[in-house]
Amino acid sequence: MSDTEKITGALEQLFAPEDAALQQALVAAKEAGLPEIQISPLQGKLLQVLAAACNAQKILEIGALAGYSGIWLARSLPAHGTFITLEVSAKHAEVVRQSLDRAQITARTKVRVGAALDLLPTLQDEAPFDLIFIDADKPSYPQYLDWALKLSRPGSIIVADNCIRNGQALVEPAAGDTGSTAALYTYNKQTATHPRLRSISLPMSDGNHTDGYNISVVLPEA
Ligand code: DHB
Ligand code: MG
Numbered sequence: 001m002s003d004t005e006k007i008t009g010a011l012e013q014l015f016a017p018e019d020a021a022l023q024q025a026l027v028a029a030k031e032a033g034l035p036e037i038q039i040s041p042l043q044g045k046l047l048q049v050l051a052a053a054c055n056a057q058k059i060l061e062i063g064a065l066a067g068y069s070g071i072w073l074a075r076s077l078p079a080h081g082t083f084i085t086l087e088v089s090a091k092h093a094e095v096v097r098q099s100l101d102r103a104q105i106t107a108r109t110k111v112r113v114g115a116a117l118d119l120l121p122t123l124q125d126e127a128p129f130d131l132i133f134i135d136a137d138k139p140s141y142p143q144y145l146d147w148a149l150k151l152s153r154p155g156s157i158i159v160a161d162n163c164i165r166n167g168q169a170l171v172e173p174a175a176g177d178t179g180s181t182a183a184l185y186t187y188n189k190q191t192a193t194h195p196r197l198r199s200i201s202l203p204m205s206d207g208n209h210t211d212g213y214n215i216s217v218v219l220p221e222a
Helices: 002-015 020-033 042-052 070-076 090-102 114-122 138-150 165-170 180-193
Strands: 058-062 082-087 109-113 131-133 158-161 197-202 212-217
Touching: 002 042, 020 058, 020 070, 020 082, 042 070, 042 131, 042 158, 058 114, 070 082, 070 090, 070 131, 082 090, 082 114, 090 109, 090 212, 114 138, 131 138, 138 158, 138 180, 158 180, 180 197, 180 212
Parallel strands: 058 082, 058 131, 082 109, 131 158
Antiparallel strands: 158 212, 197 212
16 A cells, blocks of 8 residues: 555545445445546545635535535535535436435435536526535536636635646646646636636645645635
8 A cells, every 4th residue: 555545544534434325325326337536535525624614505516426525515514504516417416316315415405407507507596605616527617617706705615626637737738629638727727817716726646646626715806
């Protein structure tokens, strides 16, 4: 076992142990044939720390996958809080509903099925969201950032997964490149330079691959 794996294991045991509902969400995802690309327990706990930092009562997730991150997010809310997660796949959404149900957090949770860029304009009445977690199709990340800014308030926190990609998301792409890493570069660049955001992308290594969150705090209007 590498040092990184040992340290990660010890940190998970201390700060982010998984209970049965989280473990079952992973089993259900695997059984349904979903890709094993969910966040790590430490990344789940970091979302909860950030939710506490912005006193989150309303959380929006773009890209539910199997509901694993959704359990961490919804659990960070008070009982009267609201968690809305957007999922493009009806099949995945069914797995999400079952996993959230097992975690006993369905009362504060809404799973909306459809393309996020179609659903986001329908959320304006429910805004502002205190925390927004972006973890969906990568080419749309710059547009998700635009929507996150529209649907947030000063002090809201916007987190986006996969913003390092072994460093590829930090390399300026060729003109006209419309691929995933090019869009992730654009996301990094826009958050780094946006006058209403204070941002950082943090490298997080699992021992083999370094990816990580971009974390942006929405500043008051100047
Ligand atoms: C992929 C997507 C993710 O959100 C992730 O965390 C890892 C991989 C992917 O599409 O390959
Ligand atoms: Mg991801």
